[in-house]
Amino acid sequence: MKLSNYFLPVLKESPSEAEIVSHKLMLRAGMISQSSSGIYSWLPLGLRVLKKIENIVREEQDKAGVNEILMSTIQPADLWKESGRYEDYGKEMLRIKDRQERDMLYGPTNEEQVTDIFRRSIKSYKELPQLLYHIQWKFRDELRPRFGVMRGREFLMKDAYSFDLNLESSESSYNKFFVCYLKTFERMGLKAIPMAADTGPIGGDMSHEFIIISKTGESEIYFDKNILDQGEKISEIGYEDNLSTFVQNFKNYYSASDEKYDQKEFDQNVNKDFQMTSKGIEVGHIFSFGTKYSESMRANVLDGNGKEGPVFMGSYGIGISRLVGAIIEYSHDEKGIIWPNEVAPFQVGLINLKSNDDKAKKIADEIYSSVLSLNIEILYDDKSDNAGVKFSRMDLIGLPFQIIIGNKAISDNLVEIKNRKTGEASEIKIDSISDKIKELIF
Ligand SMILES: Nc1ncnc2c1ncn2[C@@H]1O[C@H](COP(=O)(O)OP(=O)(O)O)[C@@H](O)[C@H]1O
Numbered sequence: 164m165k166l167s168n169y170f171l172p173v174l175k176e177s178p179s180e181a182e183i184v185s186h187k188l189m190l191r192a193g194m195i196s197q198s199s200s201g202i203y204s205w206l207p208l209g210l211r212v213l214k215k216i217e218n219i220v221r222e223e224q225d226k227a228g229v230n231e232i233l234m235s236t237i238q239p240a241d242l243w244k245e246s247g248r249y250e251d252y253g254k255e256m257l258r259i260k261d262r263q264e265r266d267m268l269y270g271p272t273n274e275e276q277v278t279d280i281f282r283r284s285i286k287s288y289k290e291l292p293q294l295l296y297h298i299q300w301k302f303r304d305e306l307r308p309r310f311g312v313m314r315g316r317e318f319l320m321k322d323a324y325s326f327d328l329n330l331e332s333s334e335s336s337y338n339k340f341f342v343c344y345l346k347t348f349e350r351m352g353l354k355a356i357p358m359a360a361d362t363g364p365i366g367g368d369m370s371h372e373f374i375i376i377s378k379t380g381e382s383e384i385y386f387d388k389n390i391l392d393q394g395e396k397i398s399e400i401g402y403e404d405n406l407s408t409f410v411q412n413f414k415n416y417y418s419a420s421d422e423k424y425d426q427k428e429f430d431q432n433v434n435k436d437f438q439m440t441s442k443g444i445e446v447g448h449i450f451s452f453g454t455k456y457s458e459s460m461r462a463n464v465l466d467g468n469g470k471e472g473p474v475f476m477g478s479y480g481i482g483i484s485r486l487v488g489a490i491i492e493y494s495h496d497e498k499g500i501i502w503p504n505e506v507a508p509f510q511v512g513l514i515n516l517k518s519n520d521d522k523a524k525k526i527a528d529e530i531y532s533s534v535l536s537l538n539i540e541i542l543y544d545d546k547s548d549n550a551g552v553k554f555s556r557m558d559l560i561g562l563p564f565q566i567i568i569g570n571k572a573i574s575d576n577l578v579e580i581k582n583r584k585t586g587e588a589s590e591i592k593i594d595s596i597s598d599k600i601k602e603l604i605f
């Protein structure tokens with residue numbers, strides 16, 4: 164992509180309405196444009212990152228054997244009246260009437276809808292378990308939308324649902340998602356810590372939030388430092404391995420977010436030297452809630468003895484649009500964003516500092532084509548701005564590698580390659596650029 168042909172409305176100054184660094188940087192880097200409070204449009208650079216995150220989430224769900232579906236954003240209120248949540252949900256739910264005066268709503272979540280899909284066709288234990296997910300926009304009329312895409316009113320979520328015959332089998336589904344989440348976040352360059360969360364009336368230990376440490380997070384977190392060493396080789400764990408032992412290794416260490424935290428328990432279970440408290444961002448939440456919806460909505464299945472009973476369910480969310488902000492909170496410096504390779508909007512930024520020089524332009528054009536032919540995403544700054552503007556813009560948008568073409572390209576056939584994260588730069592002969600870039604990226 165050539166910058167001269169790209170819609171990248173960068174801002175020089177931090178917008179005053181933004182309180183936290185990720186929100187400031189997303190606005191400054193021209194990633195999003197506010198539509199109204201807590202509602203955003205995604206501009207080209209932001210959309211590329213959102214799609215990258217969405218794809219990682221999708222690939223990992225698929226690998227875990229979860230089936231992708233796509234449920235509607237608008238739902239009939241009748242389903243929510245059946246489960247009893249239509250009244251309970253209160254003002255957070257956006258309620259709509261259609262032209263026949265029927266009550267409709269913009270989905271804040273999909274338990275009712277997916278239970279309805281399930282009960283229409285699945286009647287027997289022979290067809291269990293079933294795992295379904297979708298990636299869809301949600302609307303929650305949050306009391307205090309803030310921090311940009313981190314707490315929006317409209318946001319993109321991956322939500323999955325499991326259906327099992329009994330508690331034991333639903334625990335296997337739960338463990339599968341637990342592992343899948345750790346794999347997913349690791350691929351984005353994040354260390355997400357599973358934290359015990361509130362399970363509501365059914366109790367048990369099958370609710371975890373996945374939280375990344377960040378001083379701007381909204382959750383207060385308390386944990387045993389040793390939990391950070393768990394799951395080191397998460398990418399090597401397969402779904403046929405013993406997941407319950409793996410998950411238990413995490414559960415053995417105390418970790419809880421504010422709503423579940425108990426000072427006494429913390430002191431009893433964790434040696435003072437290992438007690439950690441911090442703030443964190445909730446990027447995912449998994450929750451097993453048994454027969455809560457299947458009972459009220461009559462989603463029953465027959466077991467092996469011909470006995471009918473409500474199916475056991477769980478739900479599993481990942482905040483895809485929140486992750487864009489969360490990754491920036493996790494990875495930035497005073498100059499701007501530092502994208503982890505896997506979610507970077509482009510892998511390489513090419514800066515031509517001598518755009519008025521014919522030779523430099525020819526060199527830059529050739530490097531651009533050869534990097535493109537390697538199937539590497541590259542953003543080519545071919546504009547005529549001065550060097551300062553070009554450098555600060557490229558640093559702001561945070562692509563992992565920069566190729567810089569200046570005077571030495573013209574005189575000595577040398578260009579500079581810079582690593583955005585470490586700041587390390589090296590000079591390299593123009594004809595070895597392709598090899599060097601391949602080495603850095605693949
Ligand atoms: N208002 C929001 N804006 C952006 N992302 C959100 C919002 N609410 C929830 N999410 C994301 O969706 C995931 C699943 O949501 P859920 O646990 O149902 O929400 P909550 O924790 O607010 O009750 C959360 O872990 C979070 O990453």
Ligand SMILES: [Mg+2]
Pocket residue numbers: 372445447448
């Ligand atoms: Mg939650």
